[in-house]
Amino acid sequence: MDSIKNWMVEQGVSSQVAVYLANLTVLLLIVGISVAANFVTKKIVLRIIAAFIMKNRFTWDNVFLERKVFVKLSHIVPAIIIYYFAPVFPNTQTAIEKGAAVYIMIVSMMVFDAFLNACNDIYNTYDISKQKPIRGYIQVVKILVFIIGVIIMIANLIGESPLILLSGLGALSAVLMLIFKDSILGLVAGVQLSANDMVRVGDWIEMPKYHADGDVIDISLNTVKVMNFDKTITTIPSYALISDSFRNWRGMRQSGGRRIKRAVFIDANSIGFCTQEMIERFSKIHDLTDYMKDKKREILEHNAHNRIDKSLEVNGRQLTNIGVLRVYIENYLKRHSKIRQDMTLIVRQLAPTENGLPLEIYAFVNDTNWAVYESVQADIFDHIFAAAPTFGLRIFQNPAGYDFKQALRTDAVSEN
Numbered sequence: 001m002d003s004i005k006n007w008m009v010e011q012g013v014s015s016q017v018a019v020y021l022a023n024l025t026v027l028l029l030i031v032g033i034s035v036a037a038n039f040v041t042k043k044i045v046l047r048i049i050a051a052f053i054m055k056n057r058f059t060w061d062n063v064f065l066e067r068k069v070f071v072k073l074s075h076i077v078p079a080i081i082i083y084y085f086a087p088v089f090p091n092t093q094t095a096i097e098k099g100a101a102v103y104i105m106i107v108s109m110m111v112f113d114a115f116l117n118a119c120n121d122i123y124n125t126y127d128i129s130k131q132k133p134i135r136g137y138i139q140v141v142k143i144l145v146f147i148i149g150v151i152i153m154i155a156n157l158i159g160e161s162p163l164i165l166l167s168g169l170g171a172l173s174a175v176l177m178l179i180f181k182d183s184i185l186g187l188v189a190g191v192q193l194s195a196n197d198m199v200r201v202g203d204w205i206e207m208p209k210y211h212a213d214g215d216v217i218d219i220s221l222n223t224v225k226v227m228n229f230d231k232t233i234t235t236i237p238s239y240a241l242i243s244d245s246f247r248n249w250r251g252m253r254q255s256g257g258r259r260i261k262r263a264v265f266i267d268a269n270s271i272g273f274c275t276q277e278m279i280e281r282f283s284k285i286h287d288l289t290d291y292m293k294d295k296k297r298e299i300l301e302h303n304a305h306n307r308i309d310k311s312l313e314v315n316g317r318q319l320t321n322i323g324v325l326r327v328y329i330e331n332y333l334k335r336h337s338k339i340r341q342d343m344t345l346i347v348r349q350l351a352p353t354e355n356g357l358p359l360e361i362y363a364f365v366n367d368t369n370w371a372v373y374e375s376v377q378a379d380i381f382d383h384i385f386a387a388a389p390t391f392g393l394r395i396f397q398n399p400a401g402y403d404f405k406q407a408l409r410t411d412a413v414s415e416n
Helices: 002-010 015-055 062-066 069-074 076-084 090-124 135-158 162-179 181-195 250-255 276-283 286-305 321-334 370-391 401-415
Strands: 204-207 212-219 223-228 233-237 258-266 346-349 357-365
Touching (some): 062 069, 062 090, 258 370, 276 286, 321 346, 321 357
Antiparallel strands (some): 223 233
């Protein structure tokens, strides 16, 4: 700078004006060098790096371009030039160096943030990411880096050692714990969720307390996001999955079978012994032919061996229409192409209620897809409802307005 000032004085410029002009010239020179360096970095160096990344056989490094890691890193170059040119301005050297250093640290934190995001994106391309998500841990690292970065920046601005500021944080520990309470709880919960493999991205979970019923789409340090089946999104605190109970349907999906557990209620007044005509009709049903043949022989042999008096139906062993229907449904399910035969398959009676006798179907559909499952379940019960009258049975239903109307009409006809 002195050389420029002296040259201007030799050219006839006054000393005071020469000082200002020399400072302005050096300033413009530094700005020009910084702009040129920034231009070369972004237009030449970054393009060379991008071309190299796009042409090589690896795909993971493309993520660093998408997250603009190198673009953010290029912002440091002008700041470094300004920092090293600070001694040119002795009066403001300290302020320029501190300002440049703070800018470099801010850019460095932005670069580190983008780098961690890129690492998370690369990790998510692997199947293990659904079982062991690392986003929560990355957020913890970011918080620590930002805290340390802010401490270093403050220490740089006030001219003190960062250790002095760190020692003062002990008195603020209670405040910090209050501020970062959710993050601390989330970190502990994240470790437990990951270690015990309690929930993964893509799992279907139910948590009625938070009105959550859908697929997990994101697991972060503080929250777990669930996209419900009505396309709304529920946000659940991570620690709530540890402190409260929830249902995870992953086991159902992995097993390949989804359970049907539903009952039809049979009108108890329609249950009775099978007549000979009914036995002959049931024997013609494909799913009952072998059963009826074996059962008739077994009953005849039992009654003959025990010399049962057949003048009353209640004596000895008899076939009932409800029993035959139960066997029919069981055989029907055993031949159903959508029912898992290697899993539990039961057709059972439950305790009678005021609504009749519950006949429960307990079986597993071989497709866990919701739409397919509901379709198969509906088809099965459609068939049962339609088949019940063939066995002389009525499905229980509370009387409706139509039933009362029919009863009144019947009474009116009988009176006439």
